[in-house]
Amino acid sequence: MDSRNSTPSRFFGRYWDSLACKCVIFVMIVLVFRAFCLPSYSGYGGTGQTKLFTFINQSPASITKQVQGEKVKFLEVPQIVWGLNNQKIAFARACLTARMLNRTLLMPNLSASLFYKEVELLKPISFEKVFQFDRFNSHCKGFVQLGRYGEVSNGTDIMELQKGSGRRWTIEKDLDQLRMFNKHPLDQYEIIRIVGKNPFLWRDHWPVKDYAKVFQCLLLVEEISREADKVVTRIKEIGLEERRKAHSPQNDLNLSLEQGPYVAVHMRIEKDWMIHCKKLEQRLSTKQICSSKEQIMQRVGNILRLKAKIPIVVYLAVADDLLEDNSVVSGWNEGLLPYEKKRLGVLDIYKKHPYLIQSAIDYEVCLRADMFVGNSFSTFSSLIVLDRTQKMIAMGITELCGMDVRWPSYAYNIGDESGGPHPWATNMSDLSLQAISYGTNNISCS
Numbered sequence: 375m376d377s378r379n380s381t382p383s384r385f386f387g388r389y390w391d392s393l394a395c396k397c398v399i400f401v402m403i404v405l406v407f408r409a410f411c412l413p414s415y416s417g418y419g420g421t422g423q424t425k426l427f428t429f430i431n432q433s434p435a436s437i438t439k440q441v442q443g444e445k446v447k448f449l450e451v452p453q454i455v456w457g458l459n460n461q462k463i464a465f466a467r468a469c470l471t472a473r474m475l476n477r478t479l480l481m482p483n484l485s486a487s488l489f490y491k492e493v494e495l496l497k498p499i500s501f502e503k504v505f506q507f508d509r510f511n512s513h514c515k516g517f518v519q520l521g522r523y524g525e526v527s528n529g530t531d532i533m534e535l536q537k538g539s540g541r542r543w544t545i546e547k548d549l550d551q552l553r554m555f556n557k558h559p560l561d562q563y564e565i566i567r568i569v570g571k572n573p574f575l576w577r578d579h580w581p582v583k584d585y586a587k588v589f590q591c592l593l594l595v596e597e598i599s600r601e602a603d604k605v606v607t608r609i610k611e612i613g614l615e616e617r618r619k620a621h622s623p624q625n626d627l628n629l630s631l632e633q634g635p636y637v638a639v640h641m642r643i644e645k646d647w648m649i650h651c652k653k654l655e656q657r658l659s660t661k662q663i664c665s666s667k668e669q670i671m672q673r674v675g676n677i678l679r680l681k682a683k684i685p686i687v688v689y690l691a692v693a694d695d696l697l698e699d700n701s702v703v704s705g706w707n708e709g710l711l712p713y714e715k716k717r718l719g720v721l722d723i724y725k726k727h728p729y730l731i732q733s734a735i736d737y738e739v740c741l742r743a744d745m746f747v748g749n750s751f752s753t754f755s756s757l758i759v760l761d762r763t764q765k766m767i768a769m770g771i772t773e774l775c776g777m778d779v780r781w782p783s784y785a786y787n788i789g790d791e792s793g794g795p796h797p798w799a800t801n802m803s804d805l806s807l808q809a810i811s812y813g814t815n816n817i818s819c820s
């Protein structure tokens with residue numbers, strides 16, 4: 375031990391000696407230099423010094439760019455529209471397009487409101503009002519990067535890329551077009567600006583893994599995640615109270631808020647969804663898309679793991695027009711305590727924010743739930759399950775289905791043998807997002 379320690383310290387001793395020696399010589403040189411040169415600098419009113427400093431203050435990035443002689447090139451996309459999940463998917467597609475074109479994506483605007491038809495009514499909201507800009511770039515380094523409009527050097531060096539639409543605009547055509555913009559001479563422009571009607575909602579060229587990578591870099595800004603904290607804390611407080619009241623001997627009395635488990639159920643039972651899903655069931659000749667309120671309650675009540683945990687709060691993520699409908703909170707099995715945001719008393723937290731942020735808070739509350747039950751035909755549910763699956767993979771958990779999953783998810787639109795909802799995890803090696811995110815009952819767990 376001692377001998378091993380002494381070697382480095384002796385080495386450092388010698389090193390420091392010689393370093394100290396060099397320092398003294400250097401300081402002397404500087405002093406001599408200052409004595410002769412400084413008066414002349416002051417003589418020019420200090421401009422010499424100022425110049426010196428402006429040079430040093432140049433950002434490292436711009437120096438590197440100059441050294442490499444390679445301009446950073448950008449991709450510009452239109453405002454991202456529609457619901458939270460469509461916006462996340464469209465944003466990820468914009469990122470993956472930029473990656474394919476070897477460009478930095480200029481930070482796009484998202485949409486705060488949800489007007490399907492009239493794009494002019496979509497209130498823009500900056501990306502960084504919702505997600506952390508720096509965090510995105512640090513986590514996605516080497517994969518995709520976001521840039522600011524201030525980084526663009528020549529605002530006139532733009533090439534427009536008109537994306538096609540409609541049935542004749544095939545995936546292959548779309549891909550060929552992107553490849554063309556990645557070649558000389560089109561790749562020379564500083565900015566490629568994508569134009570077209572909602573160009574990122576339709577064509578898809580990337581595997582689930584690539585989307586997942588982008589989603590992983592999206593972290594809510596603190597202001598919004600704090601709002602989600604408040605809702606989750608409220609849910610846990612209620613759960614704790616109820617368990618204290620129930621006070622059964624087998625219940626652990628050493629309860630803490632952190633441990634308060636809860637289930638989140640994304641209940642899609644509002645009228646327009648029911649109309650949409652009935653049509654879809656007819657078209658795909660299946661009975662596994664629409665679930666009635668009663669079927670959801672019954673299947674959730676049959677989750678075996680849940681029975682061991684009652685009483686437990688069931689957070690109902692429902693559309694606002696169902697908040698007045700008291701029947702969503704009645705009819706649940708004993709021990710399942712249904713709450714939506716109104717009954718929780720957190721409606722005011724939501725109402726302060728525009729649609730997009732309300733949706734982001736609800737997403738977060740479902741994501742953090744100990745158990746999540748959703749509809750496999752809903753994009754909102756699907757992205758939550760993707761996120762939960764990814765969370766487990768990141769923790770090194772390999773069992774994603776089975777009985778002892780850490781963050782279990784279920785699809786209530788598909789039943790299992792015991793009358794419960796079917797266990798659900800995302801197949802991360804799937805080749806397209808469509809296969810896992812919308813219009814599917816392929817839920818990976820068998």
Ligand SMILES: *[C@@H]1O[C@H](CO)[C@@H](O)[C@H](O)[C@H]1NC(C)=O
Nearest residue numbers: 442444445446447475476477
């Ligand atoms: C991508 O761009 C960087 C610099 O902008 C360049 O060094 C690199 O060779 C490019 N890669 C491809 C595959 O074009």
Ligand SMILES: *[C@@H]1O[C@H](CO)[C@@H](O)[C@H](O)[C@H]1NC(C)=O
Nearest residue numbers: 452453481482483498499500
């Ligand atoms: C984003 O929206 C703001 C208005 O909120 C607007 O001033 C800005 O130009 C938009 N940015 C882009 C890139 O469209």
Ligand SMILES: *[C@@H]1O[C@H](CO)[C@@H](O)[C@H](O)[C@H]1NC(C)=O
Nearest residue numbers: 527528529530531532563564
């Ligand atoms: C910007 O790019 C255009 C097109 O390449 C070019 O004609 C123009 O001189 C450039 N302007 C500057 C200031 O570099």
Ligand SMILES: *[C@@H]1O[C@H](CO)[C@@H](O)[C@H](O)[C@H]1NC(C)=O
Nearest residue numbers: 626627628629630631632633
């Ligand atoms: C109660 O829980 C805390 C933390 O989970 C633990 O440190 C403590 O030992 C527990 N006390 C009893 C009496 O079990």
Ligand SMILES: *[C@@H]1O[C@H](CO)[C@@H](O)[C@H](O)[C@H]1NC(C)=O
Nearest residue numbers: 801802803804805817818819
């Ligand atoms: C996941 O997707 C891949 C690619 O489509 C497929 O080969 C594999 O069988 C799927 N796995 C499961 C469990 O569905």
Ligand SMILES: *[C@@H]1O[C@H](CO)[C@@H](O)[C@H](O)[C@H]1NC(C)=O
Nearest residue numbers: 808809810813814815816817
């Ligand atoms: C489900 O997966 C199978 C095999 O991977 C595939 O043939 C089928 O089209 C998929 N169904 C849907 C609705 O995606």
